[in-house]
Amino acid sequence: MVKDVRERSTDLASQEMLALAARAGYEMAWDRFEKQLPQCGFGESGLCCRNCNMGPCRIDPFGEGPTKGVCGATADIMVARNLLRMIASGAAAHSDHGRDVANTFKLMTEGKAPSYHVKDRAKMERLMKEYGVESQIALAEAIMAEFGKQEGPIQFTRRAPPKRLALWQKLGIEPRGIDREIVEIMHRIHMGVDNDYVHLILHGLRASLADGWGGSMIATELQDVMFGTPKPIRTEANLGVLRSDQVNIIIHGHEPLLSEMIVAAAEDPELQELAKKHGSEGINLAGICCTGNEVLMRNGIPSVGNFLQQELAIATGAVEAMIVDVQCVMPALGALVNCYHTKFISTSPKAKFPGATHMEFHEEQAYETAKEIVKMAVMNYPNRNQTKVHIPTIKSEAIVGFSVEAIVEALGGTLDPLLDAIKSGAIRGIGAVVGCNNPKIKQDYGHITMVRELIKNNVLVVTTGCGAIACAKEGLLLPEAANLAGDGLKSVCKALGIPPVLHMGSCVDISRILVAASAIANALGVDISDLPAAGAAPEWMSEKAVSIGAYVVASGIYTVLGTVPPVLGSSEVANLLTSGAASVVGGSFAVEPEPEQAAKLMIGHIESKRKKLGM
Numbered sequence: 001m002v003k004d005v006r007e008r009s010t011d012l013a014s015q016e017m018l019a020l021a022a023r024a025g026y027e028m029a030w031d032r033f034e035k036q037l038p039q040c041g042f043g044e045s046g047l048c049c050r051n052c053n054m055g056p057c058r059i060d061p062f063g064e065g066p067t068k069g070v071c072g073a074t075a076d077i078m079v080a081r082n083l084l085r086m087i088a089s090g091a092a093a094h095s096d097h098g099r100d101v102a103n104t105f106k107l108m109t110e111g112k113a114p115s116y117h118v119k120d121r122a123k124m125e126r127l128m129k130e131y132g133v134e135s136q137i138a139l140a141e142a143i144m145a146e147f148g149k150q151e152g153p154i155q156f157t158r159r160a161p162p163k164r165l166a167l168w169q170k171l172g173i174e175p176r177g178i179d180r181e182i183v184e185i186m187h188r189i190h191m192g193v194d195n196d197y198v199h200l201i202l203h204g205l206r207a208s209l210a211d212g213w214g215g216s217m218i219a220t221e222l223q224d225v226m227f228g229t230p231k232p233i234r235t236e237a238n239l240g241v242l243r244s245d246q247v248n249i250i251i252h253g254h255e256p257l258l259s260e261m262i263v264a265a266a267e268d269p270e271l272q273e274l275a276k277k278h279g280s281e282g283i284n285l286a287g288i289c290c291t292g293n294e295v296l297m298r299n300g301i302p303s304v305g306n307f308l309q310q311e312l313a314i315a316t317g318a319v320e321a322m323i324v325d326v327q328c329v330m331p332a333l334g335a336l337v338n339c340y341h342t343k344f345i346s347t348s349p350k351a352k353f354p355g356a357t358h359m360e361f362h363e364e365q366a367y368e369t370a371k372e373i374v375k376m377a378v379m380n381y382p383n384r385n386q387t388k389v390h391i392p393t394i395k396s397e398a399i400v401g402f403s404v405e406a407i408v409e410a411l412g413g414t415l416d417p418l419l420d421a422i423k424s425g426a427i428r429g430i431g432a433v434v435g436c437n438n439p440k441i442k443q444d445y446g447h448i449t450m451v452r453e454l455i456k457n458n459v460l461v462v463t464t465g466c467g468a469i470a471c472a473k474e475g476l477l478l479p480e481a482a483n484l485a486g487d488g489l490k491s492v493c494k495a496l497g498i499p500p501v502l503h504m505g506s507c508v509d510i511s512r513i514l515v516a517a518s519a520i521a522n523a524l525g526v527d528i529s530d531l532p533a534a535g536a537a538p539e540w541m542s543e544k545a546v547s548i549g550a551y552v553v554a555s556g557i558y559t560v561l562g563t564v565p566p567v568l569g570s571s572e573v574a575n576l577l578t579s580g581a582a583s584v585v586g587g588s589f590a591v592e593p594e595p596e597q598a599a600k601l602m603i604g605h606i607e608s609k610r611k612k613l614g615m
């Protein structure tokens with residue numbers, strides 16, 4: 001029986017499309033999720049090991065069956081190894097994205113990628129100074145070298161407060177080359193290598209730090225150099241941004257190397273003309289997931305929605321092309337596009353999908369390929385079956401583009417007004433609400449409920465990824481949303497003309513949150529773990545989120561997860577992550593599926609930190 005769509009999503013546009021999909025008999029992620037129920041208890045608790053071919057082994061969490069794998073691995077070892085495998089994959093995803101950006105920056109510098117240009121020269125010069133190099137090519141080479149560096153720290157870790165850096169060094173978790181840390185995870189979790197769960201988890205934190213302060217931060221910084229550092233810009237979000245009279249092109253995935261070129265190609269007068277010749281009123285570009293966030297932040301390109309809306313967007317029947325690169329793209333799209341005229345176009349040399357047309361994208365001919373792809377979408381417009389088109393009218397306005405630089409500018413050029421507001425208690429602290437959708441939780445419910453509760457209690461919210469898109473759709477990224485905030489936060493937002501919820505970008509841009517936290521900690525002369533701040537991922541699903549959670553905690557920030565990570569099979573590992581970690585790295589995890597309760601945990605943590613700081 002089809003579930004009530006209101007139990008699947010809080011978003012009215014999604015509900016409308018879910019009902020349509022159910023009537024048409026199209027299978028969505030929620031349906032596939034239900035077919036998986038009950039999900040495997042061994043997998044859920046982290047007690048299944050497939051790391052060698054003596055297995056697969058599983059441990060009975062109730063102690064009635066086997067308590068060890070064939071090699072003798074206990075629940076603690078199995079759970080820790082499995083968790084590290086997730087961190088490795090997540091850190092690799094972000095960092096390989098960072099590598100592609102760094103490689104493009106290098107190719108551009110060498111004159112081999114003529115479609116790309118330096119847009120933020122001042123930022124590039126700051127980076128050169130940071131790396132102690134005199135030329136653009138030396139910067140490109142130094143950053144590329146971060147990935148394979150065998151010894152010595154990653155330069156951007158020097159942005160962390162001195163106390164944090166000293167702690168990482170004392171614990172032996174200061175990250176070295178990014179690739180090295182990820183390879184070392186894969187080595188340690190191989191059969192018969194590292195079998196001490198504490199030792200394993202510490203290395204997991206080290207590799208995750210190489211993601212947050214390395215791969216992700218490199219992606220953010222060089223994307224800003226090449227495509228511009230985001231500034232506040234007004235845009236729109238939700239399925240209602242699709243147009244019935246225009247060629248709709250959706251860009252989905254993560255790397256702006258592609259999406260920025262598509263943005264430029266969609267504005268090409270030649271292609272605009274072609275679109276009119278084929279009977280449309282023009283070309284309408286929209287984003288989904290994080291590449292959507294990248295072009296939303298920098299160009300104000302509207303967002304069609306977050307992770308769980310990728311299939312719903314196609315089900316509108318109004319999408320000429322869904323162009324994808326890497327990460328968070330459901331392979332289900334291939335089958336779904338068969339029901340419509342939509343072209344599903346894969347572009348990354350790393351990522352192919354069943355049912356997709358592969359138009360491989362290379363930096364050297366980036367703009368030419370982007371034009372070809374947009375042309376294919378335009379030519380597809382006459383194939384649209386107007387009787388199948390159903391676009392919800394629902395959309396919201398949003399102000400996005402709050403890079404650290406933009407926040408400082410909004411504050412009048414210094415962090416002081418924010419620090420004063422925190423010290424006076426008008427703003428109690430900062431809550432970072434990030435991450436995915438997951439059909440285990442009603443779509444957007446976790447994000448929206450938590451964010452509303454936080455701002456009501458005078459906690460300024462920063463947000464990224466699919467959580468940020470949920471906030472955009474809910475109207476929480478508008479200055480008017482300050483009316484939903486407590487009196488203190490409301491007055492600060494009104495005085496500065498900012499929303500109470502600041503969209504800081506895609507998931508790699510959580511590195512911006514690290515930079516902001518470091519700047520605030522340095523200004524107060526304390527460590528990040530002393531700040532009245534807390535993080536949350538209320539609807540997380542991806543391995544990238546596991547890496548993010550790990551580096552946020554290792555950076556000293558208390559983090560509440562809304563979906564349960566697969567660690568409950570080991571009470572030792574679970575206790576280490578939820579309480580032991582606090583005395584080691586100053587940050588720890590909590591798990592709380594109910595978002596209002598989770599917000600209360602964050603607020604409680606913020607208040608305890610205020611007390612310790614004598615605020």
Ligand code: BF8
Nearest residue numbers: 290328435436465466507
């Ligand atoms: O990197 S929030 S569903 S889109 S993983 Fe994916 Fe999660 Fe969305 Fe972006 Ni992040």
